[in-house]
Amino acid sequence: MTDQNSRNREHAVAIRYQQRSAEVGALQRQCYALATLRLRDAVKVNGGGEGLAVVSDIDETILDNTAIMAHVMAEGHDFTDISHWKRWEREGEPGLIPGAVDFFTLADRLGVTIFYVSDRFDENKFATIATLSRLGLPQVVADQVMLFGPPKAERRAAIASRFRIILQLGDTLHDFDGAFAGQSLENQHRLAADHADRFGEDWIVFPNAAHGTWLQADLRPWQLPLTADRI
Numbered sequence: 001m002t003d004q005n006s007r008n009r010e011h012a013v014a015i016r017y018q019q020r021s022a023e024v025g026a027l028q029r030q031c032y033a034l035a036t037l038r039l040r041d042a043v044k045v046n047g048g049g050e051g052l053a054v055v056s057d058i059d060e061t062i063l064d065n066t067a068i069m070a071h072v073m074a075e076g077h078d079f080t081d082i083s084h085w086k087r088w089e090r091e092g093e094p095g096l097i098p099g100a101v102d103f104f105t106l107a108d109r110l111g112v113t114i115f116y117v118s119d120r121f122d123e124n125k126f127a128t129i130a131t132l133s134r135l136g137l138p139q140v141v142a143d144q145v146m147l148f149g150p151p152k153a154e155r156r157a158a159i160a161s162r163f164r165i166i167l168q169l170g171d172t173l174h175d176f177d178g179a180f181a182g183q184s185l186e187n188q189h190r191l192a193a194d195h196a197d198r199f200g201e202d203w204i205v206f207p208n209a210a211h212g213t214w215l216q217a218d219l220r221p222w223q224l225p226l227t228a229d230r231i
Contacts, residue, residue: 007215012073014209019066025098027207032099035167035204039107042166049111053163054104055156057170058118058128060208062104062137064095069210089124094131097206101136108138113163115144117155117175122147153178171208185217 018024043049059065068088071077077084088094107114116137120128125147132140146155152174159165173180176198179191192199199205 008073011079011210011215014215015066015069015073018060018208018210019064019070024207024209029098031169031204031206032097032103034200035103035169036106038167038201038204039103039110039112043110043112046164046166049107049113051164052111052166053113053115053159054107054167054169055115055117055159055165056104056168057172057175058116058120058132060097060171060211061169061175061206062097062100062116063131063135064097065092066210067094068092086121086124089120090127092131094135096135104137104139112166113144114139115146115159116140117146117152117159119148119152122149151178151181153181165202167202167204169204169206171206172212173205176203176205185214188213 039054042052046052056062065088068084072079072084104114116132118128125142125145128147129140129142129145132145146159149155156165156168156178168176170176173188173192177191177195180188183191195203
C-alpha cells in the first residue's frame with residue numbers, strides 16, 4: 001500500500017507538471033516552431049505540398065487532456081479503467097496544445113495532406129472529429145482521422161503507400177516507429193539512439209510527463225562510494 005501511495009504521489013507531480021508548468025508550454029511551442037521550419041523546408045524542396053503528408057498523434061500532441069488526468073487522480077479512480085477516458089472522448093472539452101492550430105493551418109495552406117493517427121477509440125470517432133473541428137483543425141475528415149484498430153505502424157504504412165511522409169509528430173516513441181511498441185525501457189533507449197538522426201528532423205517529440213512505460217521504472221540513485229572516514 002505504501003508503494004502504491006508513493007506511485008500515486010509521483011503521478012500527481014507528473015500531472016501537475018504537465019498541466020500547470022510554463023516549461024511544458026514552452027517545450028510544446030518549441031516543438032511546433034521546429035516542426036514549422038521542417039515543414040517549410042520540405043515543401044520548398046518539393047516545389048509545393050502535393051504528394052506530401054504530415055502524420056500526427058492527437059492526445060498531448062494536439063489536444064491537452066490533462067483535465068481528465070487530474071479528475072481521475074482527484075477522484076481516486078483507477079487509472080487503468082478506460083471508461084473515464086471513453087467518456088472524456090465523447091463529452092470532454094480538451095484544450096489545444098500551444099502552436100497546434102497555427103502549424104496545421106500552415107500545412108493545409110501549403111497543400112500538405114494531414115493525417116491524425118491516434119489510439120483513441122474508433123467507436124468515438126464522430127466525437128473526436130467533432131472536437132478537432134470545433135477547435136479549428138483543418139482536414140478533419142473521416143479518411144484522415146485514423147483511430148484505434150490496426151497498429152499505428154500499419155496505419156502509417158498505408159499513408160506512406162500514397163504519400164511521402166515528411167513529418168511525424170507525437171508524444172510517445174511508438175508514434176514514430178512500430179519497433180518501439182512493447183519494448184523494454186532498455187531497448188527503447190537503444191532504439192532511440194539508433195534513430196538519433198531523425199529526432200528534430202522528421203520526428204518531433206512532444207513532452208508528456210504523465211504517461212509512458214517509464215512510470216513504473218525504478219529510480220537509480222547514486223551509490224555513495226566507500227571511504228576510509230565513512231562509518
